[in-house]
Amino acid sequence: MEQEDKIKFADDILKYCKKYSIPVEAFLDILEDQKVTPMLRGKAMEYRVYKQLLDILPSGVWGVQKLNLNAQPGVSDEDISVTHRRTGIILKVESKSASRGSFRSGERCRKVKEPHFTVKCHRSRSNIKLADSSNDRYPVDRFDILITNSVNAVYLGNTVGESLEVIDDPVLKDILYQHYAVSTDKELIEACDNDWRFCLPQDIAVEGFIPRTPYVRLVDDTHWKDLADIEHTLLSVIENKRKQNHPARRK
DSSP: OOHHHHHHHHHHHHHHHHHTTOOGGGHHHHHTSTTTHHHHHHHHHHHHHHHHHHHHSOTTTEEEEEOOTTOOTTSOOOOEEEEETTTOOEEEEEEOOBOTTOOBOSTTOSSOOSSEEEBOOBOOHHHHHHHTOSOOBOBTTSOSEEEEOSGGGGBOSSOSSSSOOBOOOHHHHHHHHHHHTOSSHHHHHHHHHTOOEEEOHHHHOBTTBOOSSOEEESSOOSSSEEGGGHHHHHHHHHHHHHHHHOGGGGO
16 A cells, blocks of 8 residues: 555544544444454455456456445445346445354264355344344345354364454364365465355255355365356356246247
8 A cells, every 4th residue: 555545544534433423542442342453354254255256257248346335323234236237237335244253074973974164154143124024034035145264264263363363273284274274274374265156056955945054065065166266157047037027948
């Protein structure tokens, strides 16, 4: 960041604090609050996925929009939309973080007997109230694409300190270090933070609903694929939607 940009950024922070009556000296303490940080990290992930899609998808074919830039209380939040320019069909894309500390070797697991992590893919309490439902699972047609990465899965959950701590199990560490070809925790975090995966909700759905914490295999997951390969899948989804809208195309 250039010096001029740094000055503008500092000025914007001061204006923000004044706008919302935030004591400037307490600004960082507020951001570090355990109730605030998870929301910030979740929102940051949305913007990072948005930028990833902008970089991956050809702008002449696809339009990528970040929705609800200024979401209001009581309004259902949306993440990202992707528009196929030729057909005008709009797809809904949702980013979901990995479950904190969810990485497992699979040795003691009943369902997945290989290294994996899970994704936190259920509605918040506020969204449940908004939907007037006690079911915190999303229906399969709520989104067209789900996107995650593995970084949150390698952070320990329920830690006492303010900083995020990487899992300390030597067996898990060895699996992760070998898979990502790294030798330090810093390198591991960077690698996981860029390990973007996507899936189609119907591929992981159970009885019409997306599982609360679906599994993602570390290697060769048949449902969760490398985000770099997403365009081919998006085109398939677009074609399926065209057939649904124009039944004659099925013949």
